Structure formats: structure tokens, C-alpha cells
Amino acid sequence: MNGFLVRYRAVLLAYGAVVLLLLVTAAFSPGFLSAANIRATLVLAAFVGIVALGQTFVIIGAGIDLSIPWVLNTAAILMTMLCASENLPLLWVMPLMLALGGGIGLFNGVGVAYFGVPAIIMTLATNVMLQGLILVFTGGSPTPLAPDAIRFLAVGQLGPVPVIVVIWAVLGVAATVLLSKMSFGRHLYALGGNETVAEFSGVPTRRTKILTYVGSGMTAAFAGMLMTGYSGQAYLGMGDPYLFTSVAAAAIGGASILGGTGHYVGTVAGALVLTILTGLLPALNLSSGALQVVYGAVILITVALSSDGVSASWAALFGRRKTQGAK
Amino acid sequence: MSTSLRNYLLDKAPFLTACAMLVAILATYASLQRGVFSIDELNLVTGSAMTLILVATGQTIVILRGGIDLSVGGMVSLGTVIAATQFGTDPVNIVLWSSAILLLGFLIGAANGVMINYLQLQPFLVTLATWSVLSGVAMIILPTDGGSVPDWWIGFGYSEFLGLAGPVWMMIALIGFWFWFKSTRLGTTIRATGSSEKSAFLSGVSIMRVDIAAYGLSGFFAAAGALYLTTQTGGGSPIIGKDYILPSVAAAVIGGVSLFGGRGGLMGTVVGAFILILIGSLVFALRISSHWQPVLSGLILLVAVLTSSLTEKTAKGQAQ
Numbered sequence: 001m002n003g004f005l006v007r008y009r010a011v012l013l014a015y016g017a018v019v020l021l022l023l024v025t026a027a028f029s030p031g032f033l034s035a036a037n038i039r040a041t042l043v044l045a046a047f048v049g050i051v052a053l054g055q056t057f058v059i060i061g062a063g064i065d066l067s068i069p070w071v072l073n074t075a076a077i078l079m080t081m082l083c084a085s086e087n088l089p090l091l092w093v094m095p096l097m098l099a100l101g102g103g104i105g106l107f108n109g110v111g112v113a114y115f116g117v118p119a120i121i122m123t124l125a126t127n128v129m130l131q132g133l134i135l136v137f138t139g140g141s142p143t144p145l146a147p148d149a150i151r152f153l154a155v156g157q158l159g160p161v162p163v164i165v166v167i168w169a170v171l172g173v174a175a176t177v178l179l180s181k182m183s184f185g186r187h188l189y190a191l192g193g194n195e196t197v198a199e200f201s202g203v204p205t206r207r208t209k210i211l212t213y214v215g216s217g218m219t220a221a222f223a224g225m226l227m228t229g230y231s232g233q234a235y236l237g238m239g240d241p242y243l244f245t246s247v248a249a250a251a252i253g254g255a256s257i258l259g260g261t262g263h264y265v266g267t268v269a270g271a272l273v274l275t276i277l278t279g280l281l282p283a284l285n286l287s288s289g290a291l292q293v294v295y296g297a298v299i300l301i302t303v304a305l306s307s308d309g310v311s312a313s314w315a316a317l318f319g320r321r322k323t324q325g326a327k
Numbered sequence: 328m329s330t331s332l333r334n335y336l337l338d339k340a341p342f343l344t345a346c347a348m349l350v351a352i353l354a355t356y357a358s359l360q361r362g363v364f365s366i367d368e369l370n371l372v373t374g375s376a377m378t379l380i381l382v383a384t385g386q387t388i389v390i391l392r393g394g395i396d397l398s399v400g401g402m403v404s405l406g407t408v409i410a411a412t413q414f415g416t417d418p419v420n421i422v423l424w425s426s427a428i429l430l431l432g433f434l435i436g437a438a439n440g441v442m443i444n445y446l447q448l449q450p451f452l453v454t455l456a457t458w459s460v461l462s463g464v465a466m467i468i469l470p471t472d473g474g475s476v477p478d479w480w481i482g483f484g485y486s487e488f489l490g491l492a493g494p495v496w497m498m499i500a501l502i503g504f505w506f507w508f509k510s511t512r513l514g515t516t517i518r519a520t521g522s523s524e525k526s527a528f529l530s531g532v533s534i535m536r537v538d539i540a541a542y543g544l545s546g547f548f549a550a551a552g553a554l555y556l557t558t559q560t561g562g563g564s565p566i567i568g569k570d571y572i573l574p575s576v577a578a579a580v581i582g583g584v585s586l587f588g589g590r591g592g593l594m595g596t597v598v599g600a601f602i603l604i605l606i607g608s609l610v611f612a613l614r615i616s617s618h619w620q621p622v623l624s625g626l627i628l629l630v631a632v633l634t635s636s637l638t639e640k641t642a643k644g645q646a647q
Contacts, residue, residue, distance in 0.1 A: 064451070066573075112631070116636040118586040120395070124573055125625040125632075132622035139616075247455065257449040289470065289565070292463025299456040302445050 003071025010254020010262075010306035014269035017252070017302065020036075021276045039162055041275055043155070046168040047230070048245045049271035050223040053175055054105075055246040056267045059180075061209055062192040062259025063112060063119040068246055069239035070130035071104050072224035076234035077134055080143040080151075080226045087149040094225065101221025102214045103261035104130070109210030123213075140236060146228035154229025160286045164226060175264040188212065192259030245274055248295065252302045273298065341583030341635040342595045348581075348627060349598050352605050359612040370492035374484045376604040377494040378403075378556045379574055380597055384501060385436075385548030386575040387596045390628060392452035392541040393521040393588025399549035399575060401461025403568030404434050406553020408465045411474025411563025421480065429550045435461065436546020437594070440538035465565040474563040483530030483558040497555075498597070505593040517541050577624070580605055581631040585639070602627060 001081075025032045034293060051068060058065045065146045075097040082096075083089045087094045091196070112123040179185040187208045208313035228234045249270030255262025277298065281291045336343070357363040382399050389396045407427050413424045435457065436451040442453050509512045520527040520537045528534055552571065557563065580586060581602055582595025603624055609621045 077592065115633055116640060117629075117632050118580075118636075120576070120586065121580055121628060121632045124577065125628040126571075128621040128624075128628075129625035132618050132625070135618035136616050136622070149360030244455070244459070247452075251452050251455075257451045287467060287470065289463045289466030292459045292466060294463075295458040295459075296463065299452065299459070300442070303448055303452050303456070304442075 008263075010252075010302075011266040011269065013302060013305055014028035014253045014266050014273065018269050018272045018276065019299070021273060021280065025276060025280045026284065027283055028280070032279070032283065035160065037279075039160075039165075040271075041279055042165045043230070044161070044278070046164045046269045047223055047227060048249055048274060049168050049268055050171060050219055050226070052246040052249040052267050052271055053171060053241045053264060054212075054219035056250045056253070056255055056264050057175075057179075057188065057212040058119075058216045059247075059250050059257060060192045060259060060262050061188050061256045062195070062257075063209065063210045064247070064257065065105075065108065065123050065220075066120060066243060067104065067108060067123040067126040067130065067211060068216065068220045069243045070103060070127050070134065071101050071217050071220040072227070072233070072239035072242060073236065074130050074134050074224070075101055075202040075221035076103075076224035076228045076238060077138060077143055078238075080146055080228055080234045081138075081148075083144070083147045085144045085147055087147045090147055097221050098218050101217035102218075103217070105214035105217025106210060108217070109213035110300070113209040115217070119198065134196055137238070138236075140306050143234050144186065145233050150225060151232075152160040152229070154226045164316075166225075172264060172268055179263060184208065189260055192261070244295075245271075248299050249274055251299055254302075254306050264327070273302075337638050337641060338590075339583075340638040341585075341631065342591070342598070343577070344634040345582050345595055345598045345602065345631060347637045348630070349602050349605070352602060352609055354578050356605060356609050356612055359609075360613060360620065364491055364510035366407035368623050370487075370495055372608070373498055373602060374492060374559070374560050378552045378559065379571060379600045379603065380498060380501065381548050381552035381555055381576060382571045383575040383578040383596045383600050384505075384593060385545030385552075387579045387584055387591070387593055388517060388548075389450070389541050389545045390576070390579050390586060391588060391591065392517050392519045392537065393524065394538075394541065395442065395576065395586070396436070396454045396542060396545045397440065397451065397572050398435070398454040398457040398461060398462055399545060399552075400568035400570075400572035401458040401465065402546055402566050402611025403553045403556065404433060404465040405431065405461045405468075405568075405570050406550045407557050407560070407567060408469040408474065408563035408565055410554060410557045411476060412469055414480070416477050421477070428554060429547055432546040432548075432553075434542045434546070436549075437539045438548070440540070440542035441535070442544070444535045444538040462568060464566065465568070469563050469565055472562060472564040472567075476557050476561055481558055481561050483555075494555075502593065502597070509592060512612075513537075513540055518589055523589075573605055577628050581628055583631070583635060585635060587639075598629075 022033075031037060050292065051072065078100070079093055079097050082093045085280055108123050108126055111117045112119050153163050153167065158166055176193065179188070187198070187203045190203045191205050191208050195205055223242075224234075224239060227238060231238070250262060250267050251257070252270035252273055253266025253268070255263065255266065274295070277294055278291065281294065353363065362368055382403060386396055386399060409428055410424065411627070414421050439454055439457055442448060443450050483493045488496060509518075516527065516532050516538065517537055520532060520534060524534060527537070553558045553568075556567065578599035579591065580599070582591065582597070582599030584591030584595055606623045606627070607617075607620050610617055610623065
């Protein structure tokens with residue numbers, strides 16, 4: 001039991017933060033816990049959560065994906081252009097966009113795994129190149145409205161539950177099984193923990209690493225397509241906020257940028273924390289500036305609380321007390 | 328080829344590649360436009376590159392230490408909004424506030440260093456968080472672009488001494504500072520800690536002091552970049568800083584500074600910054616859509632980092 005607590009301390013802390021935030025929010029704005037508001041919060045959290053799914057896998061493998069904003073944006077723009085507001089083309093456009101996202105991830109992954117390019121630089125270069133190419137391609141002109149089927153996926157409901165929350169749940173279960181029950185998950189944690197050791201123990205490190213970037217490209221592309229259903233259309237810059245939130249959600253959920261730790265279960269809590277905070281601050285009459293300050297503080301506090309350094313300092317404090325007592 | 332020359336070239340290959348790319352860009356630019364190799368053009372380009380050069384100077388120091396500083400974006404925004412709201416017109420007041428902004432930059436950077444070191448947190452996450460906090464504070468101080476600085480402050484970019492503009496003299500001073508700094512005890516210690524934290528620690532280096540100095544200097548130079556930026560824009564902006572975060576890393580990496588720490592220097596970063604700025608001029612001279620600028624920057628970044636990682640691999644292969 002103790003081992004469980006230590007191992008999942010970060011995840012538990014993140015869910016503790018969710019509960020605390022819910023209580024605080026409910027105290028300040030009584031309407032917050034209404035079904036409609038909870039639904040709205042969950043829909044927004046689902047977008048963050050789906051984008052952060054790929055990011056979490058990359059981060060567990062000791063990488064980072066900065067190309068998410070424009071992979072997302074590219075998929076969203078191309079999808080609306082190719083579909084021209086019709087539902088039928090989605091049958092081939094959606095798989096095509098997922099393949100495109102995966103292909104961009106493959107490009108990132110090969111650069112990182114085979115050419116030894118630092119992940120920050122590789123994915124940053126991909127991001128700016130995509131941004132330029134899509135601007136050149138569209139010339140900045142607006143694209144058609146999102147097809148109705150996409151609108152249904154983004155804002156529709158199955159009974160009382162938003163469709164996108166169902167999608168998020170399915171993806172979440174798949175990610176959890178992949179991380180906890182499949183050999184891919186074991187390989188990924190081994191890779192993130194210590195690449196050299198993993199390689200000598202027969203883990204296909206390069207393939208595993210590349211797959212995380214492919215996955216991240218696909219979740220970003222998927223989220224981008226769904227987002228057009230939420231906002232009605234694709235627009236330039238729609239992916240930009242998701243670089244920060246995807247990394248922050250993973251970090252709040254306990255994934256270390258150094259790799260080897262973290263779980264998608266924690267990232268889900270991270271996505272909820274970020275989204276509830278966004279909804280809480282207007283209720284408290286706080287500006288978007290204050291929201292940024294709070295975001296930063298929450299990341300620092302949760303990361304600090306779950307870091308090994310802090311537990312080491314606690315241990316050192318208690319250790320000292322013991323020796324002093326012994327004297 | 329003798330081994331020592333070969334090793335020297337391998338070590339300098341990323342920097343030399345950057346120089347070659349700069350020459351190629353300048354040659355293309357010069358073939359399209361008159362007066363590229365004139366003092367006026369030097370003054371103009373340096374003027375527009377100076378903010379990036381200043382921010383990237385701090386970033387270079389942190390990367391040499393083996394870290395990364397994303398909070399420079401927040402510091403640049405915060406610096407410009409404080410300057411634009413507090414300067415007024417009284418020169419004494421302006422000098423005091425400028426000093427306060429520089430000091431604030433150093434202190435915030437030092438706080439990053441303390442958190443990273445004492446709590447053993449990852450630089451990427453800590454500075455991501457402080458970036459968010461600083462830009463939030465900047466937004467609270469000045470929600471939208473605005474404020475003002477006096478005309479004579481804006482005149483700095485156009486001021487000339489011996490034919491060279493203020494920013495060019497600033498760059499010369501900065502390079503002079505670097506040649507002094509890199510041979511100081513602190514300069515060598517930061518580089519040594521970036522190469523191998525363990526051996527630096529074992530040889531008696533206080534890693535805490537190194538982190539405070541490296542991140543503190545990064546904050547200081549970001550604040551200096553903010554002050555310079557107000558001479559260009561004439562006001563403050565709570566969001567302008569984010570345009571300098573990743574370009575400052577890119578300038579350093581293009582110039583051959585290794586993200587693994589310990590390798591590279593400011594000369595490379597300055598070359599990298601000029602490459603990034605000149606791509607904009609080149610795209611304009613080529614009369615193609617300005618949107619090609621990020622595409623070219625990304626390609627150059629990839630070429631630079633591939634050279635760097637391939638030479639590092641070759642060097643390692645030789646060592647084994």
C-alpha cells in the first residue's frame with residue numbers, strides 16, 4: 001500500500017487538486033456544479049486531454065513534442081478545405097489527416113531517434129515549417145465551415161453525455177491499457193528511465209521512440225479536426241494554446257520531462273485542473289493575466305510536490321531530526 | 328590531415344557551418360539588392376537583431392550550463408510594460424527604473440536557478456511556469472499594447488558615433504564582454520558544469536552558485552533585451568516576449584551551441600541571430616510570400632542541428 005502511494009503520489013496529488021478545485025469553485029459560484037456547466041467543462045477538458053495524450057507518451061519516453069500546435073492546425077484547415085462542409089468526404093479525409101499527423105510524427109521521430117537531433121529542436125523546426133507552409137498554402141484566407149458530422153462529434157450528446165467525452169474516455173482507456181498492460185508500455189518506461197540500459201535489455205528503443213511521436217502527431221491531428229466542430233471552422237493559430245496546456249497537463253499529472261515516469265491517468269487530472277481553473281477565474285472576476293499567474297503557480301507547486309528533490313529534502317529534514325533526537 | 332586539426336575542425340564544425348550559411352545568405356541577398364555591404368545596412372540589420380541577440384546571450388549562458396530558459400519570454404514582456412508605464416519623461420527616473428528592471432530580471436532568473444537546483448526540478452518545466460507567471464503579471468500591469476517612452480529614448484537606435492549606430496556599438500560591447508566573461512572563473516565553471524555536472528561537483532564547484540549565476544544572467548539579459556525593445560517599439564506589450572523564446576534557443580543552436588551543454592559560444596549565437604533576421608530581408612528581396620520565412624528558418628535550424636549532432640557522433644566514435 002505504501003509503495004502504491006509513493007509510486008502514484010503525483011497522480012493522487014493531481015486528483016486531489018481536481019477535488020479541491022471543484023469544492024472551491026462550487027463555493028464561489030453555486031451554478032458551477034450544474035449539469036450544463038459540468039458538460040461544458042468536460043468538453044473543453046476533452047480537447048486538452050486528447051492533445052495531451054500524445055504529449056504524455058512522448059514525455060514518458062524522455063522527449064517533447066513542440067510541433068503539436070501546427071500539426072493540429074494543419075489537420076483542421078486541410079480537413080475543412082477538403083470536405084467543403086460535406087459529411088461524405090470525411091470517410092477518406094479523416095483517415096488521410098490522421099495519416100498526415102502520423103507522418104509528421106514519423107518525420108520528428110526519425111530525426112530524434114536516428115539522427116540524434118534534440119527533441120526540442122526537431123519538433124520546433126517542424127512546427128515553424130508547418131506554420132509557414134500552411135500560411136503560404138492558404139494565404140490566410142478563411143476556410144469553409146466544419147461538416148455537420150464533425151460538429152456532432154465535438155458538441156453533440158449521447159443522452160446526457162457529450163460525444164467527445166465518450167471519445168476521450170475510449171482513448172483514455174486505450175492509453176491506460178497500452179501503458180500498463182502491453183509490452184509497448186514497458187518498453188516506453190524503460191526507454192524513458194534509461195535509454196542505454198533499455199537498449200542493452202533488448203528494448204527496441206528507436207522504434208518505441210518513433211511510435212510516440214507518430215502517436216502524438218495523430219492525436220494532435222484528431223483533436224484539430226474535432227476542434228473545428230466546436231468553433232464552427234478552422235482558423236490560423238487555433239493550435240497555439242495547446243503547446244502550453246498539453247505539456248502542463250502532463251506535468252501536473254506527474255510526468256517528468258526527464259522521462260520514465262508519469263501516466264495518462266495523471267494527465268487526465270491535469271487536463272481537468274487546467275480547464276476548471278479557466279472556468280473558475282471569471283467567476284472570481286479575475287483577468288486573463290491572473291489566470292496565467294495561477295497556471296504558472298499550479299504547475300510549479302504540483303511539480304515541486306511530486307518531485308524527488310522535495311521528498312529527498314523532507315527525508316533529509318526528518319532524518320536530521322532523528323539524529324538530533326538520538327543525541 | 329593531422330589529428331589535432333581534424334579534432335579542431337570537428338569541434339568547430341557547427342559554428343563554421345553557421346558562418347557558411349550566413350555568407351551564403353548574404354551573397355544571395357547582395358545579388359538581389361544594392362548596398363547590402365554598406366554601413367547603413369549594418370546599422371539597420373543590427374538594430375533589428377539586437378533584441379534577439381541580447382535575449383539569446385542569456386539563453387546561450389543557460390544552454391552552456393546544460394539547461395534551457397523559457398521564462399525569457401515573460402521577462403521581455405514584463406520589462407517592456409514596466410518601462411512603458413513607469414518611465415515618464417524625467418531622465419533620472421528613467422535611469423532608476425531601467426536599473427530596477429535589470430535587477431528584477433537578474434533576481435527572477437536567480438529564483439529560477441534556486442528552484443531548479445534546490446528542488447531538483449527540470450529547467451524546462453520551472454521556466455515554463457515562471458514564463459506563465461511573468462506574462463500574467465505583465466498582462467495585469469498593461470492588458471493591451473500601449474504606454475510610452477520618451478522620444479530621446481527611441482532615438483537610441485538612430486544615434487550614431489563614428490558612423491556606427493548605437494546598436495552596433497552595443498553588439499561590440501557585448502562581444503567584448505563575452506571574451507572577458509568566458510575566461511573568468513564563473514564563465515569556465517558554467518561551461519564545465521554543463522559538460523559534466525558530476526565532475527564539476529567532485530572538483531568542488533558549488534552547483535547552486537552556478538545555477539543562480541547562469542539563470543540570473545539569462546534574466547538580466549532578457550531584461551536588457553526588453554529595454555532595448557522599447558527603443559524600437561516605443562511602448563510596452565504584454566505578449567511580445569513569446570516571439571523571443573524559441574528564436575533565442577534557435578539562434579544559439581544554429582550558431583553551434585549544443586543543447587547537451589558545455590559546447591559553443593556567443594559568437595555562434597550572434598551569427599545565428601543574424602541568420603534568423605536576414606532570412607526575413609532575403610524573403611523580402613526575393614519578392615516571395617513572407618510566409619516562407621518560417622519555412623526557411625526551420626530548414627536552416629534542421630541543417631544546423633544535423634551538422635552538430637553528426638559531428639558529435641563522429642567525435643564520440645573517434646574517442647571510443
